[in-house]
Amino acid sequence: MTSPSSKVTRYLTGITTTGTPHLGNYVGSVRPSVQASLRSDVQSYYFLADYHALIKCDEPARIQRSTLEIAATWLACGLDPQRVTFYRQSDIPEIPELTWLLTCVSAKGMLNRAHAYKAAVDKNVARGEDPDSDVSAGLFMYPVLMAADIVMFNAHKVPVGRDQAQHLEMARDVAQRFNHLYGEHFVLPEAEIDDAVALLPGLDGRKMSKSYDNTIPLFTPRPQLQKLIAGIVTDSRAPGEPKDTEGSALFQIYQAFASNEETEALRRAFADGIAWGDAKQMLFERIDQEIAPKRERYEALMADPSQIETILLAGAEKARTISQPFMSRLRQAVGLRSLATGAKAAAGKNTKVPKASKAGFKQYRERDGLFYFKLQDEQGSTLLQSRGFKTPQEAGRVIGGMQQTPGDFVNSYADLLEPVDNQTALSAVKVLEALANPTGDQ
Numbered sequence: 001m002t003s004p005s006s007k008v009t010r011y012l013t014g015i016t017t018t019g020t021p022h023l024g025n026y027v028g029s030v031r032p033s034v035q036a037s038l039r040s041d042v043q044s045y046y047f048l049a050d051y052h053a054l055i056k057c058d059e060p061a062r063i064q065r066s067t068l069e070i071a072a073t074w075l076a077c078g079l080d081p082q083r084v085t086f087y088r089q090s091d092i093p094e095i096p097e098l099t100w101l102l103t104c105v106s107a108k109g110m111l112n113r114a115h116a117y118k119a120a121v122d123k124n125v126a127r128g129e130d131p132d133s134d135v136s137a138g139l140f141m142y143p144v145l146m147a148a149d150i151v152m153f154n155a156h157k158v159p160v161g162r163d164q165a166q167h168l169e170m171a172r173d174v175a176q177r178f179n180h181l182y183g184e185h186f187v188l189p190e191a192e193i194d195d196a197v198a199l200l201p202g203l204d205g206r207k208m209s210k211s212y213d214n215t216i217p218l219f220t221p222r223p224q225l226q227k228l229i230a231g232i233v234t235d236s237r238a239p240g241e242p243k244d245t246e247g248s249a250l251f252q253i254y255q256a257f258a259s260n261e262e263t264e265a266l267r268r269a270f271a272d273g274i275a276w277g278d279a280k281q282m283l284f285e286r287i288d289q290e291i292a293p294k295r296e297r298y299e300a301l302m303a304d305p306s307q308i309e310t311i312l313l314a315g316a317e318k319a320r321t322i323s324q325p326f327m328s329r330l331r332q333a334v335g336l337r338s339l340a341t342g343a344k345a346a347a348g349k350n351t352k353v354p355k356a357s358k359a360g361f362k363q364y365r366e367r368d369g370l371f372y373f374k375l376q377d378e379q380g381s382t383l384l385q386s387r388g389f390k391t392p393q394e395a396g397r398v399i400g401g402m403q404q405t406p407g408d409f410v411n412s413y414a415d416l417l418e419p420v421d422n423q424t425a426l427s428a429v430k431v432l433e434a435l436a437n438p439t440g441d442q
């Protein structure tokens with residue numbers, strides 16, 4: 001169930017649905033992620049973080065449009081929804097539900113230190129405004145929602161940019177705190193920050209980013225792509241003059257798409273004084289060669305949004321086969337429980353909830369110096385109680401014998417056990433049988 005087969009590593013990542021994917025997103029995230037999703041030792045979860053989008057965007061049409069564009073982009077770039085779990089965050093009602101449980105174990109002081117929130121406060125203070133001016137509680141809670149995204153699927157690895165490293169630390173922190181209070185439910189996730197993945201420069205040479213307004217949209221039509229590339233800043237060296245590859249945005253973008261040999265060829269062309277116009281034409285053709293077939297798929301997908309909707313709903317259904325049962329286990333763990341099943345011993349206010357106590361034998365030594373065992377059911381109630389043995393080995397032999405002949409222990413071992421009623425004996429047989437023949441569940 002939650003203890004996954006140990007050889008698979010679960011990767012999970014979310015993409016906030018506020019913008020149109022650009023070449024930087026493609027090189028830094030989409031392309032490597034799609035490649036990673038093809039590995040057989042990896043289980044991947046990709047989702048459209050539209051709840052996160054609400055934190056920074058109050059334009060409904062833009063959120064819807066961006067969700068469509070990002071979904072179409074991932075599919076056009078080869079993400080296989082059969083192979084991975086690809087879903088929209090807001091289709092998983094267990095996410096906000098878990099967010100609340102985690103909110104209740106998140107230290108406010110920790111959230112005060114979150115970079116994005118702190119930056120907003122610092123900006124207000126610097127301007128002499130109220131520290132919380134224009135700061136929503138959503139921004140403040142951002143790291144908890146993100147933690148819920150991650151631990152809901154017990155992801156081991158979360159590929160993110162360096163700017164998200166703190167959020168991963170917080171997710172670990174919150175998961176750890178929850179585990180400490182309520183038992184080992186969550187894997188502690190790790191950030192996977194790949195510094196080898198080049199940060200693509202934008203049109204002006206700074207990092208390609210929406211906030212610098214220097215991006216090249218990934219699937220802009222061919223003529224626009226050519227026009228945008230023509231606008232990449234270069235220096236004023238004339239044709240025939242040798243050019244520097246160092247610090248050249250054009251060269252760096254080319255490198256992100258080209259093979260080593262192609263890159264070396266362009267390096268020589270720079271040294272030989274290629275004209276900027278010709279270099280730009282080379283870059284344009286090289287990018288278009290990789291993007292054109294994907295652009296075609298993208299356009300087909302964008303023309304049929306209901307197809308994407310169907311894919312996302314199927315993804316949500318797949319995701320919920322995990323999130324629904326897991327959430328009911330978590331509700332149980334924190335005490336949001338059916339009253340019909342009876343309240344469990346609620347002694348003392350700080351009673352620790354026992355760790356999902358498995359049915360089985362417990363051996364112990366009493367003050368009389370003798371060795372005892374008892375058989376417990378899943379809830380930890382005692383079904384059978386042994387008499388005292390002089391050595392732990394003797395007790396162990398009896399336990400072994402009982403497990404070999406579950407149906408027969410009452411006759412064989414009656415004199416070594418405290419008497420039990422029929423009902424309890426039947427329950428004991430069931431537990432013994434389960435122990436002798438464990439299902440794949442545990």
Ligand code: TRP
Nearest residue numbers: 012013014015016049052146149
């Ligand atoms: N905060 C991430 C970003 O802005 C998006 C995100 C939301 C995310 N939930 C996540 C990333 C969970 C990884 C895992 O890039």
